[in-house]
Amino acid sequence: MTVSKIFRYSFLAIINSLIVYAIPLTLTYESWFLLSLIIVIGILINIVYFSDRFLPMKWILPGMIFMISFVVFPALYNSYVSFTNWSTGHILTKTQAINILEDRVYTPENQKGIEFDMFILQDSNLDFYYVANLDSNNILFGKAVSDDEIFTTSYANHEPSLFVNNEFITPDGYYLLSGKEQIANSTTLQDLSLIIDESTRVQLYKISVFGASSGRLSSTSQLYTYDDLNDVMINNADNLSCPVVKDNFVCDGKEIEPGWRVFVGGENYRKLFSSQRIRGPLGVVTKWTFQFAFLSVLLCFVVGLFLSMILNKDGLKFKRIYRAIFILPYAIPAFVSVLVWKGLLNPDYGLINSWLGPLYEIFDIEPIKWLTTKESARSAVLLVNTWLGFPYMFLITTGALQSIPKELIEAAKVDGASGLQSFWRITFPLLMVSISPLLIGSFAFNFNNFTLIFLLTGGGPPIIGSDVAVGWTDILISFTYKLAISGGRGNLFGLASSVTIIIFFIVLVISAISFRYTKRLERIYGNI
Amino acid sequence: METYKLFNWFKEYGWRHLFALLFVTFAIYPILFVATNSVADFANLTNSKLIPDGFTLKHYKLLSSNPLVPYYKWLFNTYKVAIIAAFFNVFLGTLAAFAFSRLQFRGRRASLLTLVIVQMFPSFLAFVAIYLLFFQISDVAPIMGLGTHFGLILVYLGGSIGFNSWLIKGFMDTISPSLDEAAKVDGATEYQIFSKIIAPLARPILVVIFVITFIGIYSDYILAAIFLKDKNLWTVAVGINTVFVDDFNADWGVIAASSVIAATPIAALFVFFQKQITGGLTAGSVKG
Numbered sequence: 001m002t003v004s005k006i007f008r009y010s011f012l013a014i015i016n017s018l019i020v021y022a023i024p025l026t027l028t029y030e031s032w033f034l035l036s037l038i039i040v041i042g043i044l045i046n047i048v049y050f051s052d053r054f055l056p057m058k059w060i061l062p063g064m065i066f067m068i069s070f071v072v073f074p075a076l077y078n079s080y081v082s083f084t085n086w087s088t089g090h091i092l093t094k095t096q097a098i099n100i101l102e103d104r105v106y107t108p109e110n111q112k113g114i115e116f117d118m119f120i121l122q123d124s125n126l127d128f129y130y131v132a133n134l135d136s137n138n139i140l141f142g143k144a145v146s147d148d149e150i151f152t153t154s155y156a157n158h159e160p161s162l163f164v165n166n167e168f169i170t171p172d173g174y175y176l177l178s179g180k181e182q183i184a185n186s187t188t189l190q191d192l193s194l195i196i197d198e199s200t201r202v203q204l205y206k207i208s209v210f211g212a213s214s215g216r217l218s219s220t221s222q223l224y225t226y227d228d229l230n231d232v233m234i235n236n237a238d239n240l241s242c243p244v245v246k247d248n249f250v251c252d253g254k255e256i257e258p259g260w261r262v263f264v265g266g267e268n269y270r271k272l273f274s275s276q277r278i279r280g281p282l283g284v285v286t287k288w289t290f291q292f293a294f295l296s297v298l299l300c301f302v303v304g305l306f307l308s309m310i311l312n313k314d315g316l317k318f319k320r321i322y323r324a325i326f327i328l329p330y331a332i333p334a335f336v337s338v339l340v341w342k343g344l345l346n347p348d349y350g351l352i353n354s355w356l357g358p359l360y361e362i363f364d365i366e367p368i369k370w371l372t373t374k375e376s377a378r379s380a381v382l383l384v385n386t387w388l389g390f391p392y393m394f395l396i397t398t399g400a401l402q403s404i405p406k407e408l409i410e411a412a413k414v415d416g417a418s419g420l421q422s423f424w425r426i427t428f429p430l431l432m433v434s435i436s437p438l439l440i441g442s443f444a445f446n447f448n449n450f451t452l453i454f455l456l457t458g459g460g461p462p463i464i465g466s467d468v469a470v471g472w473t474d475i476l477i478s479f480t481y482k483l484a485i486s487g488g489r490g491n492l493f494g495l496a497s498s499v500t501i502i503i504f505f506i507v508l509v510i511s512a513i514s515f516r517y518t519k520r521l522e523r524i525y526g527n528i
Numbered sequence: 529m530e531t532y533k534l535f536n537w538f539k540e541y542g543w544r545h546l547f548a549l550l551f552v553t554f555a556i557y558p559i560l561f562v563a564t565n566s567v568a569d570f571a572n573l574t575n576s577k578l579i580p581d582g583f584t585l586k587h588y589k590l591l592s593s594n595p596l597v598p599y600y601k602w603l604f605n606t607y608k609v610a611i612i613a614a615f616f617n618v619f620l621g622t623l624a625a626f627a628f629s630r631l632q633f634r635g636r637r638a639s640l641l642t643l644v645i646v647q648m649f650p651s652f653l654a655f656v657a658i659y660l661l662f663f664q665i666s667d668v669a670p671i672m673g674l675g676t677h678f679g680l681i682l683v684y685l686g687g688s689i690g691f692n693s694w695l696i697k698g699f700m701d702t703i704s705p706s707l708d709e710a711a712k713v714d715g716a717t718e719y720q721i722f723s724k725i726i727a728p729l730a731r732p733i734l735v736v737i738f739v740i741t742f743i744g745i746y747s748d749y750i751l752a753a754i755f756l757k758d759k760n761l762w763t764v765a766v767g768i769n770t771v772f773v774d775d776f777n778a779d780w781g782v783i784a785a786s787s788v789i790a791a792t793p794i795a796a797l798f799v800f801f802q803k804q805i806t807g808g809l810t811a812g813s814v815k816g
Binding site: 351 | 544545645646
């Protein structure tokens with residue numbers, strides 16, 4: 001056995017023991033998707049590294065595992081989630097929801113409202129003891145315990161000797177707390193209870209400074225019992241039988257929380273396209289996503305091309321310095337630039353408004369409340385994105401311009417073409433040949449430019465009257481984010497996933513166009 | 529005659545300088561504004577002076593003294609996550625690229641094509657599923673679940689490894705095959721060809737890809753924001769954009785200082801590798 005073989009087999013042993021460890025856990029938590037992922041990866045690893053038949057895969061698999069686990073699988077999972085009702089209130093599986101419901105307790109009617117005298121004692125260890133005088137047959141005495149200790153404590157005992165002629169006698173070794181001392185300890189006492197039997201306990205109810213304090217029974221009777229034969233939940237308090245309606249148990253027309261996640265077919269998609277209060281905002285967001293991506297590319301391209309044109313001149317001084325500075329905005333991480341621009345655009349103190357101050361005065365108009373109205377927020381987003389994006393366009397157009405043969409332009413000049421003519425007829429078309437795939441790429445990037453939108457405006461200002469959290473500058477991806485994570489209306493994972501699927505398809509179409517347009521696929525295929 | 533000369537100069541060059549200067553101002557003003565405010569005694573949003581009245585480092589010091597804003601911890605987290613993820617990204621990408629470039633096997637074209645197609649979709653698109661998947665992983669293996677750097681690194685690894693393998697493969701194709709054929713004749717194993725010949729020769733592109741990946745992860749907001757809930761585990765991108773939301777004017781000096789610290793190393797890397805990065809970007813987009 002060679003060293004490499006020992007190494008290989010011990011590596012496989014470790015991987016397989018991890019898998020064996022993880023599988024029962026995924027079963028317990030009913031994480032079916034994770035389970036299938038683990039099984040697929042496990043099979044792949046074992047096939048590839050046990051046999052010698054898949055040599056090249058030994059090199060590829062390590063990287064591929066991560067791509068399968070965190071790109072391909074999530075994409076599939078995403079499609080699955082979009083067909084479920086997965087959202088706040090429906091996060092759990094049915095078994096988990098039943099377990100939670102079966103842990104709920106209630107106080108039966110016949111035990112409610114009974115009050116009785118309570119005496120609170122303390123022993124030398126400063127532990128608390130309760131004496132509950134329910135009636136002459138039930139004078140219960142025992143250690144008062146917190147919730148964690150309930151199941152490890154013995155039940156209270158009947159101790160008639162504590163009362164003589166209906167007068168309470170403090171037993172030896174204990175100290176009786178006065179009303180004032182009870183108040184001083186009330187936060188501790190609140191959490192303590194005296195355990196009577198499996199389902200009943202005594203808790204301190206009212207503290208009295210003058211007479212005896214009173215206690216109350218509280219029961220831990222199980223509120224719900226699941227009947228798995230009929231698939232109904234029995235409410236023990238009201239003796240109701242609560243049948244399953246889709247994704248909840250329903251008692252007397254009322255849904256019991258929590259529900260569980262179920263497959264709902266195309267309901268999320270129907271909601272997106274038919275519910276007026278979602279369809280409206282979704283339409284606004286989709287339209288703006290296209291406008292935003294298109295205008296961003298256009299503005300950056302126009303500025304970038306203009307700048308590379310004016311620097312594309314022999315004998316121009318400071319060319320290198322200009323170039324170096326034009327690239328700077330691109331070198332700074334977007335999350336920093338956006339933060340700075342947020343400061344510049346601040347409507348009250350920001351420099352943009354103080355510069356525009358004279359203009360506001362001349363034309364006698366209200367200062368623009370940047371980022372707080374639809375128009376100002378949208379213009380601001382485009383302004384900042386132009387700043388962020390023009391350097392890239394400047395770089396690529398500079399490269400492309402330099403690769404256009406000078407003789408072509410000269411020849412056109414000789415033939416009597418004006419500067420503009422030679423630009424539109426020669427330079428621009430040639431430029432577009434090499435630049436257009438990059439423009440499409442840039443469009444696709446801005447289509448999902450979450451960082452800019454979310455950090456600059458948070459998608460705001462909000463669109464009033466919509467059913468979901470959404471704003472005027474939200475693009476599809478930030479809209480999805482709000483639905484799933486931060487919208488303040490819970491986590492609508494199912495609905496959010498269905499929006500993601502729409503984005504997937506749009507990106508697919510954009511890529512298809514770009515492949516078609518530039519014959520990229522053929523080139524790639526010829527290249528490998 | 530003089531005016532004519534001047535007019536001619538303007539027509540040829542002058543107007544170009546005019547517009548260039550205009551856009552130089554546009555490009556550089558926000559940067560200078562932040563840089564000077566980070567060292568200005570009275571830093572606030574209205575402070576448009578590019579040469580501050582009084583020079584101070586107090587904003588930088590404030591960043592290390594406020595337990596509510598553990599800035600340097602964020603910085604450390606960011607470097608930790610980005611360096612580890614970028615390293616493994618390049619390492620695993622190189623292994624895969626070697627197989628794609630040097631080994632013949634069935635399904636090679638198909639798998640390469642799959643790589644390219646999968647990478648058209650940004651990995652954060654499926655963030656809902658990633659979140660839910662890691663929600664489940666948290667139950668089974670808490671050390672790599674939601675809220676951990678480990679889990680976040682795993683996601684970053686998956687996100688760009690395909691594209692990186694593709695770029696590295698492209699570079700390896702340009703290394704002459706006669707080198708490894710000669711080695712093979714001399715009895716070198718596959719592993720030796722990789723570690724002694726191909727990997728060392730590919731080092732320039734590996735450095736560039738490491739830098740690109742590092743910058744990408746450093747600048748990520750969405751995945752880090754979804755993953756990390758504990759303030760002490762945040763990255764800079766999440767931290768400064770979560771903490772500085774209310775009183776921009778009062779905090780401006782500190783915001784400026786934190787921006788300068790976060791941006792300078794990245795900008796320096798970018799400027800240093802600018803040719804390779806933009807070359808890689810365009811070559812990548814044109815080729816695949």
